[in-house]
Amino acid sequence: MVHRTGAPVFYRHAYLSAYEHAPLTDVESFAYFVARDGGRAVAVTPAYLQTVADPLRRLHETYPEAHGERALLSHAWHCYDAHVPATARVLPRLLESMTRTASIFGARWCGFVNVQRGNALSRDLRANGFPARHLTDRWTVDLAGVSSYEHYLARLGQRARANLRRNERRAQDAGVTAEAVDVGHAALGEITALCDKTANRFDNNDFYRDSAFAAFVTALGDLVHVVEVRQRGRLVAAGICLSDSTRFHTWTCGVDYAVDGNFSPYGVLFAESVRLAISLGKPTLEDGRSNAGFKRRHGLSPRHLDAVLFRI
Structure with missing residues (x-):
């Protein structure tokens, strides 16, 4: 599914497995969602239960009402390009499953961080009534x-x-x-x-x-x-x-x-x-977040990253 949808490296099995066995931030629980249609995977996404969910101090500036509370978030903070490898029609079912799981975990919040504004996930979340708030930017350059x-x-x-x-x-x-x-x-x-x-x-x-x-x-x-x-x-x-x-x-x-x-x-x-x-x-160089002045001078362009959180 990840290969078929062109999702970035952060969704590869090796990356997810490495993050589970050596998490770079405090993670209370891991959840992996797979939606199937007739046995065929049509959506996959990982999510992480976190209390100290903001090592870069961006999320709690954007969602101060969520400060200090448990959140089930997709993806981890060390991913700056959140996707949901999926067909659009299954997103409501996936959101329902994530919300139910967050409630079982005792989380007060659920949602997505580092969603590129205007990409498929961003559009689908907005179509399902979830407004986005700007977190930061990441920087890319076309090398094709x-x-x-x-x-x-x-x-x-x-x-x-x-x-x-x-x-x-x-x-x-x-x-x-x-x-x-x-x-x-x-x-x-x-x-x-x-x-x-x-x-x-x-x-x-x-x-x-x-x-x-x-x-x-x-x-x-x-x-x-x-x-x-x-x-x-x-x-x-x-x-x-x-x-x-x-x-x-x-x-x-x-x-x-x-x-x-x-x-x-x-x-x-x-x-x-x-x-x-x-x-x-x-064909694409992804140069991460921050250091905007240097990156802009050297031909890179910003991609606006949003958070979409909702209270359980």
């Missing part, structure tokens, strides 16, 4: 037909193009290397510490949970591409990237700006991620 990194640069404005090239020259002069490595050879201990440090800098404490992060990433297997940026051996930036049939996701990253030289480790990481997406032939 882009044959090389230089081709990508040529599509940017002159200033952005010059900044990326200058940053790479300065990084090379400062002894910086960037490399894509297999997850089995990645320095996951160093990467975990760097991602956690970066999240803490933005007050997103424990978003990556040291005890679970490396186990989660390892369990993803072939879905993962790891980019390491080092200055004379020291890790100064790292990206955990995911891929599905049409998209390359720069899922999360860590950056240490205390470097020797006038360059941005994040800029080096971004350039290497674009190169990797192009080399893999992915």
Whole structure:
């Protein structure tokens, strides 16, 4: 069903299994909904029962009335592109089943987070009478037909193009290397510490949970591409990237700006991620949430993400 509907990597069996065995946030219970018609699956979706349901502090700004209460949410916070792989006509039945399950769990709220405004799920929820509230944006760029990194640069404005090239020259002069490595050879201990440090800098404490992060990433297997940026051996930036049939996701990253030289480790990481997406032939680069100024300057466009919650 996931493959048939083109749902993103966050709905692959490997991702869901990894999240259940090494959840990156506190999850009280897991629920997986499958609707069938004559034995054939026509809708699937995961949901997670959470009390501390807002590690990014966005949901409770948008739904202050739900603060501190249990919620059955689809999908997890580490997914920024919620879908319901389904045919539209079964959504009311699916919502009914989710609501009933939330009630059994003792949740006061049920619903969806990080729904792209205007996509099929967004339209179907609105058609069923559920209004949406804006959470944040995620950023994407169309790489269809882009044959090389230089081709990508040529599509940017002159200033952005010059900044990326200058940053790479300065990084090379400062002894910086960037490399894509297999997850089995990645320095996951160093990467975990760097991602956690970066999240803490933005007050997103424990978003990556040291005890679970490396186990989660390892369990993803072939879905993962790891980019390491080092200055004379020291890790100064790292990206955990995911891929599905049409998209390359720069899922999360860590950056240490205390470097020797006038360059941005994040800029080096971004350039290497674009190169990797192009080399893999992915027509869409998904660059996650936040850092809007940098992403807009470098050719990415926002996709508005909404939350749709309803009280049980």
